[in-house]
Amino acid sequence: MAKPPNQPNFRILSPNAAKNLAQKKKPVPGGTGQGQNQTLSAQSTPEPNIQGPKLTPKRPFSAFFSNLRQRYAALPRPVQRTCRGLRILAPLVPISLFFSEHVMQVMWVRGPSMTPYLNEDYHENHTKSDMVLVSMMPSRVWPWERTRRLERGMVVTFRSPANSSHIAIKRVVGLPGDRVMTRKPCLKESQIVPFNHVWLEGDASDPERTLDSNTYGPVSISLLTGRVFAILGPRMRWLNWADWEDGKLDNGTSEGKNYRQATRDRVMKEAVNMENQSLD
Template sequence: MSRRQPPKGNTAPKFRVLSPEVAQSRSKPSPSPSEPAAASSSAAKPHQSHPSSYSHTPNSNSNYNPKSRPSFFTRFQKTYTSLPHQVRTTARVLRFLVPAIPIGIFFSEHVFQVMWVRGPSMTPYLNEDYETMHTKSDMVLVNMWPWGGSGWPWERKRRLERGMVVTFRSPANPTHTALKRVVGLPGDRITTRDPCMKSSQIVPFNHVWLEGDAEDPRKSLDSNTYGPVSVSLITGRVMAVLWPRWRWLKWADWEKGVVEGGEEGRFGGDYRRGVRERVLKEAVKMERPMLE
């Protein structure tokens, strides 16, 4: 009996045993044509995640409110109220004191200044009791606006006049502020007194002759010692005596021999007549010092 041969067209496939490595490689799904770039990027950066996974997007169910954070002023006020009472009181005082300091400095340097008059050079007009009480001094008010007239800031022309009591930087000691009376103006011829070496002196342009009111020349260090004084050294004009006896100083009556406080003969008649007789007015024609 013969065995039938299977037809040639219906040959069954033959099975083949694969190794474990080949079987594992064939079991992985092959990437689609549209995903090779994404797959390679994921393989290059396996630990990098998408940025959107870290962002916080508030939704309607969250309690996030961007305005709920307190402002700087709110935090400052809360901190201020928690401070002790003494600290808050000190801060409240400094709040008004700190702005007042520069204002006060400007006012005293450029507007008005209160000064004490020391020494006997202006006696008896100032420091009236100096001969009997050497410890008593007058307190005066000095107008620091440029000299002349009433000295108000809106006056465009201000000039010096005879009889004015002014403050100035002493030529003998620039760090010292002196106080003397204007006796001569530019062009005046002054008959000097001790210790001046010249018998007479003509006041040059833009200078003034200053002397103290004391009769004894040894009690006053003035132009008889260091000569005419430049108007650039003058810092202010004495307006009034504040203490111990209030007096408003008026220089206009100096030429008549009348001074404040002498109306009742307190300083004698025709106050300092001898000083005015030593001044020959306008011996040389010169322009008066003026600030415009």
């Protein structure tokens, strides 16, 4: 059958095809052409917005601390205050231990071995003890003191050779190379202080009231633990080793050759040439 002339052609399209055809034929402002129609079509097509699950960093101890906070909140008020106090005091314990072992230490002098320089009233009250301040720092600490050398007359603390658990306090009488005239109960009339040792004695006039180098011999410098430089009580005063050599008392008065002159006369200084030791 022949098609009648001048009759328009019609084509039936699906809804989706009609929509796509309309978008292709939509004019673009600022230009024309097939390439621009394709660009508009590509831009007008919405991209799918896909969002995955959000990942949060996992804290390994979060559950533990959360449980700990809950348990702490359930404690009574007095227990919570005690825990806060312990939290503040906890770091102070190692600091105080380090300070007392390596910087300064407070000690009490007991017994008559250092009378009358220490424990002045021991003959009246045997229970009274002086409180002294001991420097335990190594040498070359202070800028004005290049080295803390051992000198005759210094009052030092040391581990007793007779009992290593006991800390004793005595005065340095002889240095390495000195010849010391001993006293009872030492069996030798004289003793040369060997290298790396010192001769220590108490200030008591009666040799039976002090246990010192006349009993256990020269003391190794490695056993020395500190140097006494101040007395805190009952009468506060500073100690100066030069006062012992000059015959002066700690209060600044001079008694000539009476103050421990007998002890100094028993020491022949540098009888043997040896290196002077430092308290390191």
